[in-house]
Amino acid sequence: MESILNRYRNITVLVIVLGAQLLLLAYQVKSRQEVPAIRGWAVAAYVPVAKILEGVRSNTLGLLDRYSDLLHAQDRNRNLNREVERLRLENQFLKTELATADRAKALSLFQQRSPSRLLAARVVGMVTGGAREVFIDRGSKDGIQKGMAVITPDGIAGKITAAYSSGAQVLLLTDPSFGAGVISTKSRIHGTVKGQGHGSVLVEYIPNEQPVAVGEWFFTSGDDRVFPKGLPVGRVHLVRPGKMFFQEVFLTPSGLHNGLEEVLVVIEGVHQPVPEQQEVEQPFHTLEPPPMDEPAAPEAQPVTPAGIDTDADEILARYKAARSGAPAPKAVPPDPIPEPAPASPTAPTPAPAQPPRR
Amino acid sequence: MTEFSDHLLGQRGRPRRRRIRPIAFLIAPLFAILFQVYAPRFAWQLGFLELPLLVTVYFALLRREPVTGLLIGCFVGLAQDVLSHNPLGVFGISKTLVGYFAASLSQRVDVENGAVRFMVASFFYFFHQFTFWVLVSSLLSQPFALGFLETLLYGVLNAAVAVPLYALLDRL
Numbered sequence: 001m002e003s004i005l006n007r008y009r010n011i012t013v014l015v016i017v018l019g020a021q022l023l024l025l026a027y028q029v030k031s032r033q034e035v036p037a038i039r040g041w042a043v044a045a046y047v048p049v050a051k052i053l054e055g056v057r058s059n060t061l062g063l064l065d066r067y068s069d070l071l072h073a074q075d076r077n078r079n080l081n082r083e084v085e086r087l088r089l090e091n092q093f094l095k096t097e098l099a100t101a102d103r104a105k106a107l108s109l110f111q112q113r114s115p116s117r118l119l120a121a122r123v124v125g126m127v128t129g130g131a132r133e134v135f136i137d138r139g140s141k142d143g144i145q146k147g148m149a150v151i152t153p154d155g156i157a158g159k160i161t162a163a164y165s166s167g168a169q170v171l172l173l174t175d176p177s178f179g180a181g182v183i184s185t186k187s188r189i190h191g192t193v194k195g196q197g198h199g200s201v202l203v204e205y206i207p208n209e210q211p212v213a214v215g216e217w218f219f220t221s222g223d224d225r226v227f228p229k230g231l232p233v234g235r236v237h238l239v240r241p242g243k244m245f246f247q248e249v250f251l252t253p254s255g256l257h258n259g260l261e262e263v264l265v266v267i268e269g270v271h272q273p274v275p276e277q278q279e280v281e282q283p284f285h286t287l288e289p290p291p292m293d294e295p296a297a298p299e300a301q302p303v304t305p306a307g308i309d310t311d312a313d314e315i316l317a318r319y320k321a322a323r324s325g326a327p328a329p330k331a332v333p334p335d336p337i338p339e340p341a342p343a344s345p346t347a348p349t350p351a352p353a354q355p356p357r358r
Numbered sequence: 359m360t361e362f363s364d365h366l367l368g369q370r371g372r373p374r375r376r377r378i379r380p381i382a383f384l385i386a387p388l389f390a391i392l393f394q395v396y397a398p399r400f401a402w403q404l405g406f407l408e409l410p411l412l413v414t415v416y417f418a419l420l421r422r423e424p425v426t427g428l429l430i431g432c433f434v435g436l437a438q439d440v441l442s443h444n445p446l447g448v449f450g451i452s453k454t455l456v457g458y459f460a461a462s463l464s465q466r467v468d469v470e471n472g473a474v475r476f477m478v479a480s481f482f483y484f485f486h487q488f489t490f491w492v493l494v495s496s497l498l499s500q501p502f503a504l505g506f507l508e509t510l511l512y513g514v515l516n517a518a519v520a521v522p523l524y525a526l527l528d529r530l
Contacts, residue, residue, distance in 0.1 A: 025447035042440035
């Protein structure tokens, strides 16, 4: 018996297990009742686990949602940054357009007001090789010829060195080979402006004894037969004595200080007067002189005959008297220096130097 | 086979029995049942997965003992019954049979190969569904539609899941 059970152990266990389950099933079907205890235990065991799972799931999903939100926020941030960059570029473009329009308007206004016949041109490139020359988009077919002056509303810019059919080459004012006749506004000193290869230009051939002040303006003199007289060239920012007879006067060229994008070519130049240096006179308030105290302070002025101030005057007076026979007037020595009056706290001070204006 | 043939074949002739960690015995069926209860709540597409069956087949194949296999199937099936609307014993009987026959099969066939595992998993899915249909419709007289194409498709899908799942369980 034992050997039979051992031999059919597997099938025996299967039958027993299946039979037990069938009985359980039959009991449930027959009695139409559940087995509440087992299900209750199962549910009681399952619910805590399900709670944990639900907690893990909700937290994980929440984390994923937050991560997703973060990713979306990063995407949105990236998109917004891209949008900002695009708008910034667009803004810059519009600003440039506006500045271009402003320059074109200023150029047009200057062109209309100037008595010279001017032709507007646009700078389209730099000449290679280190020279301070540019190309403009107007050429000989527009009436441009070599030697014509190139200006901006702020001053002279250069001159045409080569004219081609559709473009021209402009030698800028700052090039060392550039030269033009200039005149100062204040003392009317003539000189020759030369480029230095950098931002400032040098006015040559101004004698050392000629007074040139910093801030003074120089205009074209018309001597060079290229630039019409009366165009602004630049303002003095440095004056120093030269090695020989001429001083060195450095100007800041006015025609180039806003950059060079649009220029005017002087087709037919008309000379204009060089404007006077205008000093700005600001009103300076001074007080009334202080009242004289009694007794009066000793006279400060020496008692001298009228017209005799110096030894030469005295000699001249004696000479005149000798010729006419009258006694010569004697000079009276000046009185000792009177005691100085107490300084007034409201004494006027010298006016500050005013910057010259165009 | 006789003792002589066993002696001649040695250990290579008979498939080796693998040891299973007790924790894996506990965790894997529990996870499978919880997955079947929990996952379709959020992803109804996962409702076709019969993970308790696949786990039962895996442990039965691994243990290569029919008694162990049928007991594993019995416990997994009853646990599944507890959390289902069926009377206790429907899944239990089905999976008891699956465990028994899977373990019996593993005594004769080496089931380490992925293709074999695929075929075994799909076969026992069909067998399980058929048994379940018989029990429900015959014993309980409850309507249960067993669509052929649907069962075939789900069998293939379950087998496709079984192969990587078994590879994962091999590492436990």
